[in-house]
Amino acid sequence: MTLPPSAGRWRALAVSQVAAFMALLDVSIVNVALPSIERGLGASAASVQWVVSGYALTFGLALVPAGRLGDAFGRRRMFLIGLSAFVVTSALTGAAPATGLLIAARLLQGVAGGMLVPQNSGLVQELFRGAERGRAFGILGATIGLATAAGPVAGGLILAVFAGADAWRWVFYVNVPIGVGALVLAARFVPSAAGGGLRGTHLDLVGSLLLGGGVLSLLLPLVDAENGGLRWWPLFGVAALLLAGFCWWELRTVRRGRQPLLDPRLARTSGYAAGSGIGLVYFMGFTGIWLVLALFFQDGLGYTPLRSGLAVTPFAIGVAISATVAGRLVPRAGRWLTVSGLIATAAGWPPPRCCCAMSAGTRRRG
Numbered sequence: 001m002t003l004p005p006s007a008g009r010w011r012a013l014a015v016s017q018v019a020a021f022m023a024l025l026d027v028s029i030v031n032v033a034l035p036s037i038e039r040g041l042g043a044s045a046a047s048v049q050w051v052v053s054g055y056a057l058t059f060g061l062a063l064v065p066a067g068r069l070g071d072a073f074g075r076r077r078m079f080l081i082g083l084s085a086f087v088v089t090s091a092l093t094g095a096a097p098a099t100g101l102l103i104a105a106r107l108l109q110g111v112a113g114g115m116l117v118p119q120n121s122g123l124v125q126e127l128f129r130g131a132e133r134g135r136a137f138g139i140l141g142a143t144i145g146l147a148t149a150a151g152p153v154a155g156g157l158i159l160a161v162f163a164g165a166d167a168w169r170w171v172f173y174v175n176v177p178i179g180v181g182a183l184v185l186a187a188r189f190v191p192s193a194a195g196g197g198l199r200g201t202h203l204d205l206v207g208s209l210l211l212g213g214g215v216l217s218l219l220l221p222l223v224d225a226e227n228g229g230l231r232w233w234p235l236f237g238v239a240a241l242l243l244a245g246f247c248w249w250e251l252r253t254v255r256r257g258r259q260p261l262l263d264p265r266l267a268r269t270s271g272y273a274a275g276s277g278i279g280l281v282y283f284m285g286f287t288g289i290w291l292v293l294a295l296f297f298q299d300g301l302g303y304t305p306l307r308s309g310l311a312v313t314p315f316a317i318g319v320a321i322s323a324t325v326a327g328r329l330v331p332r333a334g335r336w337l338t339v340s341g342l343i344a345t346a347a348g349w350p351p352p353r354c355c356c357a358m359s360a361g362t363r364r365r366g
Contacts, residue, residue: 008191009127013136015185019083020120020140021147022178023113026090027056028151029158029171031294032305036159036168043099050103052291055110057219062114064261065208067122069115075122076192082116083186087179094172109172123190138326145319149312152294156309207249207261214242271335278338282345 030037034048070078089109096102120140128136155171162170217239221232253260266272290312297308322341329337 008189009132011189012123012127012191013139015182015189016079016120016123017139017143018178019079019086019182019186020117021143022175022182023059023086023116024144024147025151025154026109026113026172026175027052027059028148028290029155030055030151031291032152032155032298032308033159033168033171034295035298036165036305037102040165040168041099041102043102047099047103051106053219054103055106055113057216058107058110059114059117060219061212061215062111063118064211066115067118068204068259068261070119070122074192075119075126076186076190078115079119079123079190080183080186082112082119083179083183085112086116087176087183088112090172090175090179094169094176127191141326142319146316148290149316149319152290152312153309153316156304156306159305204250204253204259204261207246207253210242210246210249211261214239214246217242275338278342282342 030052034051037043037048037051066078066082086109089105089112093102093105093109096105121137124133124136124140158170158174159167217235221235247264250260250262250264254264293312294308297303297311298305303311326337326341333340
């Protein structure tokens with residue numbers, strides 16, 4: 001692919017980051033709206049948990065297959081398809097008249113978000129080279145962190161502006177005008193590049209099913225824990241078998257000279273295994289904090305949705321600044337930048353005052 005002019009590359013990146021921010025924002029923006037959804041639809045706490053967890057579940061399941069489809073059909077085409085699907089499913093989610101339909105719409109919205117996000121990193125790989133690529137990935141990292149942390153703030157603002165039992169619907173409706181605008185800009189500024197096409201691409205459907213089934217079996221008992229403890233605990237064993245089968249299948253696919261869903265040879269790339277492990281542990285332990293804090297601030301301490309969101313604003317600001325700076329420092333600092341960031345995160349969390357407030361609020365609520 002011939003690289004477009006510098007200005008064109010950065011315009012394309014800006015448009016793609018708007019869409020990525022919107023999709024990733026929906027992981028956390030709904031957190032502050034959960035009490036409103038419970039009241040508005042008369043839903044149980046266990047049911048509304050699926051509004052958050054169901055989105056994250058299907059989002060994660062769609063990521064790897066969607067990345068392969070981007071290789072096959074081209075990043076721009078899959079980006080536009082994913083963004084269109086996200087706009088439609090956002091409207092369906094906001095219009096859901098009952099809890100069951102809301103959860104179903106969120107599952108579909110998660111699939112659309114999972115189709116959209118991998119195209120962003122793919123576009124960075126296609127459009128940028130050398131030091132520019134590091135800066136572009138720094139912007140992508142800032143988008144991911146800022147979207148996750150800014151979700152509660154955005155949700156609180158929306159609920160403060162729109163009053164009433166149905167105010168939570170605007171948390172999803174707001175995606176529609178933003179998404180339509182991003183579609184128009186993407187059609188104009190994101191360059192097209194020919195994909196390999198289905199004839200030249202092995203989509204590895206068996207690998208997709210094994211990975212999807214393994215992840216679903218692993219997460220379902222955890223998501224459903226509030227309904228009845230770990231009543232689905234045997235699925236952990238099923239998950240282990242399916243994921244082991246996935247690893248075996250991918251090795252077999254490589255030996256036969258075909259394209260795997262996830263190339264096991266990447267494990268031999270310097271830093272890949274360690275980086276993936278660090279990222280896995282970090283996101284497993286950190287992203288759920290915002291759901292816990294949102295529920296605690298509102299149900300435990302009696303905060304308004306807006307105040308609950310503003311309580312985590314310093315983190316959002318810090319992420320936006322540090323991720324942008326880190327993208328420029330990566331070529332010089334290397335792995336020590338990651339180590340320093342992890343140490344700073346561990347040292348800064350949890351804040352002592354927050355721990356005291358949580359303890360006091362729990363005693364007061366009890």
